[in-house]
Amino acid sequence: MPELGDLLTGMVDWGRLRIIVDVADVLVVAYLFYRLTLLVKGTRAMQMAIGLGLVFLVYHLARRLGLVTLYTILDALLTYIVLLIVVIFQNDIRRVLARVGQRPWFRGARNVREVQAIEEVVKAAVHMGQRHIGAIIVFERDAALDEFVEHGTPIDSGVTKEVLYSLFVPHADNPLHDGAVIIREGRIWQAGGHLPLSSSAKLDRSLGTRHRAAIGISEETDAVVVVVSEERGSISLCFNGNMARGLDAGSLRQALLGLFSTPVRKKTRTDATASTRRASPSQSERPSLAPPSVPTATARKEESAP
Numbered sequence: 655m656p657e658l659g660d661l662l663t664g665m666v667d668w669g670r671l672r673i674i675v676d677v678a679d680v681l682v683v684a685y686l687f688y689r690l691t692l693l694v695k696g697t698r699a700m701q702m703a704i705g706l707g708l709v710f711l712v713y714h715l716a717r718r719l720g721l722v723t724l725y726t727i728l729d730a731l732l733t734y735i736v737l738l739i740v741v742i743f744q745n746d747i748r749r750v751l752a753r754v755g756q757r758p759w760f761r762g763a764r765n766v767r768e769v770q771a772i773e774e775v776v777k778a779a780v781h782m783g784q785r786h787i788g789a790i791i792v793f794e795r796d797a798a799l800d801e802f803v804e805h806g807t808p809i810d811s812g813v814t815k816e817v818l819y820s821l822f823v824p825h826a827d828n829p830l831h832d833g834a835v836i837i838r839e840g841r842i843w844q845a846g847g848h849l850p851l852s853s854s855a856k857l858d859r860s861l862g863t864r865h866r867a868a869i870g871i872s873e874e875t876d877a878v879v880v881v882v883s884e885e886r887g888s889i890s891l892c893f894n895g896n897m898a899r900g901l902d903a904g905s906l907r908q909a910l911l912g913l914f915s916t917p918v919r920k921k922t923r924t925d926a927t928a929s930t931r932r933a934s935p936s937q938s939e940r941p942s943l944a945p946p947s948v949p950t951a952t953a954r955k956e957e958s959a960p
């Protein structure tokens with residue numbers, strides 16, 4: 655009488671099964687790699703990963719070619735590099751891990767909150783614009799803004815027109831009005847925050863520090879910034895180093911909703927650093943990343959604005 659093991663061996667083609675398992679293995683790893691790339695895309699972690707990949711490449715080449723000094727230096731460097739990465743990128747790592755654990759229904763709730771926040775920001779911007787109250791409201795997206803915002807006061811509040819208005823009322827007794835409100839995941843996270851100023855020489859000279867700060871943070875990160883001009887009462891939207899000016903409620907809402915629903919290529923750290931620390935390259939050198947829903951007449955670069 656044949657044993658069960660022999661029977662199974664006769665029924666299962668082990669060679670074929672091995673191939674299927676190997677293919678599944680490769681597919682799972684490829685999928686995980688793809689998801690990881692999506693998670694870190696546009697964050698500084700991505701640039702770090704590319705840089706690290708290059709260092710590894712040079713390290714292996716140095717080893718193969720027998721470049722002893724270079725190899726020894728890189729060998730010592732790589733020992734500490736993992737520790738350095740964890741320390742420097744703790745915020746990005748925390749956010750990436752948080753997103754890995756995010757359930758689709760939580761993500762749905764977060765989206766609802768973001769859409770509500772957008773609506774309140776639109777209402778507040780129009781309200782403040784009519785009253786010539788200057789404001790700068792930053793929507794954090796994938797890249798963590800912790801290290802870009804200075805002197806901000808932590809505020810954990812829902813986003814409403816009334817709260818935004820009271821944060822920007824230019825009263826001597828309201829110290830938070832001087833600075834930016836940061837919205838993280840559909841909630842007000844900080845107020846009175848100072849943002850990096852853009853050093854682009856191509857910006858309209860009539861623009862002051864509020865608008866430069868809005869462009870600055872949008873050059874450095876993938877944040878989306880709504881600016882209300884105290885002087886003109888006009889509303890602008892900054893994204894990826896671009897500024898759309900003279901928006902009304904409809905176009906602002908449309909642009910924000912478009913940006914929050916459309917995945918776009920985010921600026922790399924290298925692009926960002928180049929445009930913020932040095933004078934910006936010419937307009938034609940920089941990709942136009944205006945949101946698809948911003949009317950083209952307003953989605954122009956700041957330098958071409960009247």
Ligand SMILES: Nc1ncnc2c1ncn2[C@@H]1O[C@H](COP(=O)(O)OP(=O)(O)OP(=O)(O)O)[C@@H](O)[C@H]1O
Pocket residue numbers: 788789790831832833834847848849850851860861862863864865866867882883884885886
């Ligand atoms: N780095 C910064 N981060 C955030 N807010 C800033 C920063 N620098 C200036 N501001 C805000 O901008 C205000 C000054 O605006 P300023 O008049 O210089 O700029 P502007 O672009 O001409 O704006 P507006 O059109 O509203 O006058 C400050 O009082 C402060 O509230």
